[in-house]
Amino acid sequence: MDSEQSNLKDVGQRIFEIRKKSGLNQKEFAALLNISTGTISELEAGNGKPSFEVLSNLSLKHNIDLHWLFHGTGDMYKKNIDEIINESFVPGERIPLLDKFIRYFRGSELVRFYMLASFREILMKNEAMIERELKNKNAGKGADKHDTKK
DSSP, X not given: OXXXXXXXXXXXXXXXXXXXXXXXXXXXXXHHHTSOHHHHHHHHTTOSXXXXXXXXXXXXXXXXXXXXXXXXXXXXXXXXXXHHHHHTSOTTTHHHHHHHHHHHHHHOHHHHHHHHHHHHHHHHHHHHHHHHHHHHHHHHHOSOTTOOOX
């Protein structure tokens, strides 16, 4: 078995695990992912690659961390932004680090250049995915609170 097939088997096993933890049968799970029962069966068996739509639905509808899905490490479920921020800092470090970032960003043209260049690169590579994610999140919340066109 080559490494890609082995990886597909692992991903399939994790998709099976997600479905079981969700308490759904294949038909119900497939409907939530907008795919056929046959496709979910093939994915769980490791006989197919999940499409972008399936990955997006797993991430958005089931809060699945895609790093966990592909690699099997870390937590199955994504953390919210507050959890990520809180885990990223040693107690007492958060405010000084953010203050330092703001001071450097305001005072250094070099920092601004590199931050914006990095952001531009990330955006160029991921803009369509980011837009879909934001659209799906906003659709789930109903009307946008910041909409001033009323």
